[in-house]
Amino acid sequence: MVHLAVPMAETLTFPSLQYRAMAPILIVLGAAVLxxxxxxxxxxxxxxxxxxxxxxxxxxxxxxxVVATPGSELGVxxxxxxxxxxxxxxxxxxxxxxxxxxxxxxAERRVDPAGDAFAPRASxxxxxxxxxxxxxxxxxxxxxxxxxxxxxxxxxxxxxxNDLLILFLALEVMSLPLxxxxxxxxxxxxxxxxxxxxxxxxxxxASAFLLYGxxxxxxxxxxxxxxxxxxxxxxxxxxxxxxVIGLTLLGAGLLFKAAAVPFHMWAPDVYQGAPTPITGFMAxxxxxxxxxxxxxxxxxxxxxxxxxxxxxFWVIASVTMLVGVVLAVTSSDIKRMLAYSSVAHAGFLLLGxxxxxxAGLSATMFYLLAYGLTTVGAFAVVMLxxxxxxxxxxxxxxxxxxxxxxxxxxxxxLFLLALAGIPLTSGFTAKFGVFAAAIEAGGVWPVIAAVVxxxxxxxxxxxxxxxxxxxRPGPDAPAVVVPSLLTTTAIGVAVVATLLLGxxxxxxxxxxxxxxxxxx
Amino acid sequence: xxxxxxxxxxxxxxxxGAAGVLVRRNAIVxxxxxxxxxxxxxxxxxxxxxxxxxxxxxxxxxxxxxxxAAEVVVGLAIIVTIxxxxxxxxxxxxxxxxx
Numbered sequence: 001m002v003h004l005a006v007p008m009a010e011t012l013t014f015p016s017l018q019y020r021a022m023a024p025i026l027i028v029l030g031a032a033v034l035x036x037x038x039x040x041x042x043x044x045x046x047x048x049x050x051x052x053x054x055x056x057x058x059x060x061x062x063x064x065x066v067v068a069t070p071g072s073e074l075g076v077x078x079x080x081x082x083x084x085x086x087x088x089x090x091x092x093x094x095x096x097x098x099x100x101x102x103x104x105x106x107a108e109r110r111v112d113p114a115g116d117a118f119a120p121r122a123s124x125x126x127x128x129x130x131x132x133x134x135x136x137x138x139x140x141x142x143x144x145x146x147x148x149x150x151x152x153x154x155x156x157x158x159x160x161x162n163d164l165l166i167l168f169l170a171l172e173v174m175s176l177p178l179x180x181x182x183x184x185x186x187x188x189x190x191x192x193x194x195x196x197x198x199x200x201x202x203x204x205x206a207s208a209f210l211l212y213g214x215x216x217x218x219x220x221x222x223x224x225x226x227x228x229x230x231x232x233x234x235x236x237x238x239x240x241x242x243x244v245i246g247l248t249l250l251g252a253g254l255l256f257k258a259a260a261v262p263f264h265m266w267a268p269d270v271y272q273g274a275p276t277p278i279t280g281f282m283a284x285x286x287x288x289x290x291x292x293x294x295x296x297x298x299x300x301x302x303x304x305x306x307x308x309x310x311x312x313f314w315v316i317a318s319v320t321m322l323v324g325v326v327l328a329v330t331s332s333d334i335k336r337m338l339a340y341s342s343v344a345h346a347g348f349l350l351l352g353x354x355x356x357x358x359a360g361l362s363a364t365m366f367y368l369l370a371y372g373l374t375t376v377g378a379f380a381v382v383m384l385x386x387x388x389x390x391x392x393x394x395x396x397x398x399x400x401x402x403x404x405x406x407x408x409x410x411x412x413x414l415f416l417l418a419l420a421g422i423p424l425t426s427g428f429t430a431k432f433g434v435f436a437a438a439i440e441a442g443g444v445w446p447v448i449a450a451v452v453x454x455x456x457x458x459x460x461x462x463x464x465x466x467x468x469x470x471x472r473p474g475p476d477a478p479a480v481v482v483p484s485l486l487t488t489t490a491i492g493v494a495v496v497a498t499l500l501l502g503x504x505x506x507x508x509x510x511x512x513x514x515x516x517x518x519x520x
Numbered sequence: 521x522x523x524x525x526x527x528x529x530x531x532x533x534x535x536x537g538a539a540g541v542l543v544r545r546n547a548i549v550x551x552x553x554x555x556x557x558x559x560x561x562x563x564x565x566x567x568x569x570x571x572x573x574x575x576x577x578x579x580x581x582x583x584x585x586x587x588x589a590a591e592v593v594v595g596l597a598i599i600v601t602i603x604x605x606x607x608x609x610x611x612x613x614x615x616x617x618x619x
Contacts, residue, residue: 179595190605194614208554
């Protein structure tokens with residue numbers, strides 16, 4: 001008989017909540033709830049404008065609060081569950097900027113004769129009489145806005161979570177709306193629904209792994225708190241089984257969201273099937289949130305076990321880059337190619353994570369800012385190039401785009417060069433940072449793999465550029481939609497950021513390195 | 521009774537769930553297997569809470585139950601929509617997304 005000491009009447013002390021430090025998260029989630037109310041109460045004609053105002057207003061207010069957070073508010077707040085620190089605020093700022101740009105693209109209504117890129121009612125049967133009737137009467141739902149806001153709220157929470165429970169909750173608050181958003185495309189609904197189902201089943205599978213890993217770490221450390229787990233790794237030898245199982249499963253759950261090999265299978269399917277504005281949002285903002293959480297977990301909670309996870313992560317990073325670029329070379333669909341390129345970028349980002357140093361942390365954060373904005377811009381351009389039955393996905397239909405619409409093709413070429421990491425674009429500065437941090441940490445071979453992967457990646461990015469500017473337009477040449485001010489602004493922001501972070505990166509590099517290190 | 525037995529049970533349940541996700545073909549059954557994995561984690565959390573003498577693990581179990589309920593709402597919405605379109609909930613049949 002084992003006697004177990006469980007306190008029978010443990011007094012619960014209510015934690016003091018620092019509302020100023022938590023304000024951005026509360027504002028975004030509050031705006032999401034307001035959006036649900038708007039959906040129910042505001043008449044059809046005015047609903048879209050009100051939702052747009054609530055969404056952009058909420059995100060912009062939250063951004064102001066993040067940027068204006070006074071230094072005195074920094075710290076571990078809400079009873080130790082949230083760490084509002086330099087990296088947390090930098091990542092929250094990045095998520096909000098990327099989300100605002102992505103929401104401007106989501107709001108675009110000129111891409112389709114019937115309106116925006118989303119199904120009027122995602123639940124009604126494709127092509128049914130019911131759906132035609134709804135389209136004829138112009139009945140449409142605008143739940144894409146509150147869902148996106150909930151996802152952003154989850155991301156803001158995810159990058160500041162300082163506790164295994166909050167980490168899991170934030171992951172789910174972020175993911176559940178995204179599963180639904182992936183299935184809401186107006187055109188090619190079957191593909192979109194298939195993407196939603198794959199994303200949902202694989203995403204929940206990964207969340208279950210993360211949760212079981214959290215349970216093992218809780219069993220090992222006796223606490224959910226990241227700082228307490230770090231102390232346990234330092235002071236409490238033994239129970240290697242719990243340590244290793246917990247670390248592996250938790251890492252697998254996080255690497256799934258980051259789309260690193262071997263947990264990348266969902267990325268191409270989901271990126272291709274989801275509505276393109278949502279793909280841009282996912283590729284940009286989810287990547288930031290996933291790597292933000294990964295950085296905090298690995299640096300704060302599992303920092304004491306770096307010798308356990310670093311070797312595995314060097315291998316995962318190298319394999320992710322190489323697999324990503326090789327698969328990108330073989331794909332003939334533009335969204336699929338960008339998806340595999342995002343897998344490759346996950347590998348480059350992992351180099352910064354595995355470096356396990358202040359330099360690695362700030363380089364990864366800078367990379368996320370640069371990559372997030374460039375990606376949102378690239379997917380916005382993909383959305384504008386359309387054939388008769390929706391977006392011109394196949395690469396062959398992009399031939400000669402530089403002759404018919406030189407400005408758009410030029411902008412897309414800039415984004416591709418940035419993704420390839422050509423000097424004077426943000427991608428070069430970002431890659432240089434993570435490579436330098438990885439070399440400093442002794443990862444010479446992974447960096448050689450990264451340089452090889454970059455060289456291969458330049459091939460398929462330049463292939464698209466050559467196709468756009470030096471090939472003749474085919475018979476099925478797509479039409480380019482002239483976007484409204486909303487998308488133009490988003491693409492403009494992405495172009496400016498891509499050039500600014502490439503030509504004058506110093507201010508942002510200083511901001512990123514000044515934001516380190518993590519508080520615990 | 522030795523609490524380690526509950527951990528063994530939770531590991532068995534988790535493995536059954538994970539294996540079910542990989543081998544079963546009906547989306548609803550796959551989803552049920554994922555729920556089984558979540559509940560196995562709950563059991564592990566509660567057992568560790570008892571072994572460590574803290575209440576944190578039991579609190580986690582409540583939150584996970586709420587999250588699982590929310591996941592059912594989202595998951596069934598997606599699966600039912602697919603079923604209405606295709607008259608099947610097989611995870612193999614939707615295979616339009618490829619190179």
